[in-house]
Amino acid sequence: MNVSTRVVILLVVAALAACTASEPPPEAPVSRPVKLMTVGNDVPSRTLRFPGSVSAVKQSDMAFEVSGRIVEMPVTEGERVAAGTLLARLDARDYVAGRDRARAERNAARADFNRYDQAYKANAVTAQQLDQARRALEVAEAGYQQASKAMDETVLRAPFAGRIADKLVEDFANVQAKQPVLVLQSDDALEMRVSVPEVDWVREAPVSSPATIELEGDLQVVLSSLPDRPMPATITAFSGAADPVTRTFEVKVRFHPPAGVSASPGMTGHVAYTPPAESNGNALLVPADAVVTTPDNRPFVWVYEDSTGAVTRRLIDIGELSGDRLHVLAGLEAGERIAVAGVHTLADGAAVRPMGD
Structure with a gap:
């Protein structure tokens, strides 16, 4: 091996040693x-959550029992009304005339019956004639009651206190009997309907009727728009059998929105139930x-x-x-x-x- 070869080998060894010395030590694993x-x-402690939507405890699709043209509808959508408030009125002229005619026919039939009754007592008419007069009076009385009821049905009043959720017809529209004209919903109490899996229903609420439900945990309604304002709730009704497809029970939970909270039917949220911790x-x-x-x-x-x-x-x-x-x-x-x-x-x-x- 000549001198030049030795020099080259020494240079290579020195270079490798320098590279080895410059490499950092392996890092320890980072936790x-x-x-x-x-x-x-x-x-x-755990919380069971069941999504649902808010609905009114009481809702009525208000409709007239008779046909006619609306001449008055003094309420507006969103307005709160007391029980007995006038909601709408039909043109009642034809029904007034029908009632008056039926009243006159009833009065005439009554006078005829009184005459036949006196004549029967004087043996001037037969019992069959008296019975015919009595039946005529009964028919006339029924006709008068029907006509009076038809006239009363031209006025639509709120059966309970609530809020006008929707007006379904325009003012002065012609409507048919039993055609919904507006929707009235109670707003003093609301409810949320949820579907509870059968495994949770059997474990948490093994009951036979809503009156026997005594949950030891905390039951609340939480609206999606008010996640920080849970509202105490109670179970008011539930289905008697599980849905054959979803295997869930429909449960109705009632709650009362606190003052300052504007909760309305149609809102979404969930029912939260926190059972007590147990061994x-x-x-x-x-x-x-x-x-x-x-x-x-x-x-x-x-x-x-x-x-x-x-x-x-x-x-x-x-x-x-x-x-x-x-x-x-x-x-x-x-x-x-x-x-x-x-x-x-x-x-x-x-x-x-x-x-x-």
Whole structure:
């Protein structure tokens, strides 16, 4: 080996040594913050939420029982009216004339009956003639009552206090009998109709009638437009059988909007029920969002190990869903800590730290 070759080799070795010395040491794995939950036997306080829409407790599609032309409709949409308030009136001239004619016929039939009655007592007419006069009077009396009722039906009054939700016809329109002309809704109390899954209905409210419902937890109505103003509510009615398709029970929940809250039918929201926390034996409940599935649909959770500061995958056996939580039948023990957020981005052995540490 000549001198020039040795020089080249020394230069290459020196260059490699310099590159090796300039490389930084490998970085230690960075732990990411993760929200954890300690699993326990006590069922944590949970809230069951059932979406629904607001409707009036009482609603009436107001209609005349007779036909005619509207000559007066002094109410406007959105106006609040008291019970007995005049809502609309028909042109009653024909009905007044019909009533007066029926009254005259009734009076004539009554006078005829009185004459036949006196004549019968004097043995001047037969019992059959008296019966004919009595039947004529009864027919005339019925005709008068019918005509009087028809005239009264030309006036439409509010059967209860409420708010005019909609006017369905124009002023001075000709309407037919039983044709709705406006919609009246009560506004002192409202209700929300929701569909409750049968598993929650059986567990939380095993009752036979609304009068026996005594929920120990907290039942509230929360409007989507007022999420920070929950309103106390009570169950007033529910379906007697589950829907054959959805397997849910329809439940009506009544609530009273507080002063200053303008709640109206048609608004959306949900009914929130928070049952009291209770001991649940050996069963454990975990948030449904904390449970992940393997490619072959086996459920598991990420268990946090204090000794390693990392999470490991733990296969579990799950039971039925209760609200937003799942019953864990096997695979976890009380006191263990599991990840409950960001679980789809974790990996086995990933370094994490409890959120807030």
